[in-house]
Amino acid sequence: MPLDSNTPLSTENVYLLCKTLCENGVADETGSDLFVVFISNEKKQVPLWHQKASSRADGIVLWDYHVICVQRKKESDSAEPLVWDLDSTLPFPSPLASYVSDTIQPSFQLFPEYQRFFRVVHAPLFFKHFASDRRHMKEPDGSWIAQPPPHQPIVAEDGVLHNLSEYIAMSSADTLASLDPETMREAISQKLGVLVSHTQLQDLFTKLP
Numbered sequence: 001m002p003l004d005s006n007t008p009l010s011t012e013n014v015y016l017l018c019k020t021l022c023e024n025g026v027a028d029e030t031g032s033d034l035f036v037v038f039i040s041n042e043k044k045q046v047p048l049w050h051q052k053a054s055s056r057a058d059g060i061v062l063w064d065y066h067v068i069c070v071q072r073k074k075e076s077d078s079a080e081p082l083v084w085d086l087d088s089t090l091p092f093p094s095p096l097a098s099y100v101s102d103t104i105q106p107s108f109q110l111f112p113e114y115q116r117f118f119r120v121v122h123a124p125l126f127f128k129h130f131a132s133d134r135r136h137m138k139e140p141d142g143s144w145i146a147q148p149p150p151h152q153p154i155v156a157e158d159g160v161l162h163n164l165s166e167y168i169a170m171s172s173a174d175t176l177a178s179l180d181p182e183t184m185r186e187a188i189s190q191k192l193g194v195l196v197s198h199t200q201l202q203d204l205f206t207k208l209p
Contacts, residue, residue: 009146011038011164012132013086014067015154018123021071021084031123033073035193035205036130038119040065040168046116049103050089059089065168070096070120072205081205096202106198117170118201121193129191131156132164170195185209 018034021027027034039046040063048066050059069084071093082093090102100106104116133153137145155161174195176187184207187194196204 009137009149010087011067011130011167012149012154014069014084015126015130017084017086018069018126021069022123027071027123028074031127033071034123035070035072035208036121036123036126037068037070038065038121038167038170039063039068039116040119040170041113041115041117042171043113044168045114047108047110047114048116049105051103052087052089069123070205072208096205100198100202104198104201115172116198117172117175117195118198119167119170119193119195120188120201120204121167121191122188125189125191125193128157129160129163130154130167131160131162133162135162136164166192172197176200179203179207181207181209 014036018027018031018036021034022029022031039048044064045062046064046066047060047062051061051063052059054061066087068086070081071084072081073079081096083096083099084093085099085103086092088094088099088103090099094102131154134148137148139145153161156163175197176183176194179196179200184194184204188208194204
């Protein structure tokens with residue numbers, strides 16, 4: 001199984017993707033129907049299938065973390081949430097149910113340390129609070145692992161320069177014990193959103209306020 005670090009700009013790319021969906025009318029202009037989802041675990045090794053970075057037929061990659069966008073249109077409660085994954089070989093976007101089945105493959109038996117956790121952050125809060133000064137793109141000597149893009153690094157509204165590590169820090173102890181409406185409403189209003197297991201992910205998007 002290929003072991004790969006997340007593409008250095010993946011979080012910035014998802015940030016820009018969400019902004020583009022808002023600007024071109026695919027999503028609500030404030031991003032109220034978008035959620036940024038970080039996928040990782042304590043070991044920082046999460047297997048995902050159908051990834052462009054893989055050289056295998058099944059497309060499996062062992063990421064340290066991965067970031068996607070999920071769209072849930074409020075005006076159409078019956079509509080299937082859509083997954084926008086820039087690194088996937090699946091249709092773009094893909095229905096959440098098929099994405100979970102094909103990319104997460106919950107029926108595949110994994111050792112406990114490889115279980116995936118999902119930090120779901122409401123896009124308006126992500127736009128406000130997320131920051132990255134690209135330090136994760138540098139070698140210990142300060143040289144760039146990959147050439148940075150021309151646009152400026154993302155700075156949070158309160159002036160914070162870097163907090164990516166807060167979003168990808170995940171532990172089974174921090175996952176929601178319940179998806180009841182009150183817990184969901186409180187959790188999703190937090191800067192770092194809500195942490196759920198793969199068995200809770202689809203259910204979460206049916207119960208979001």
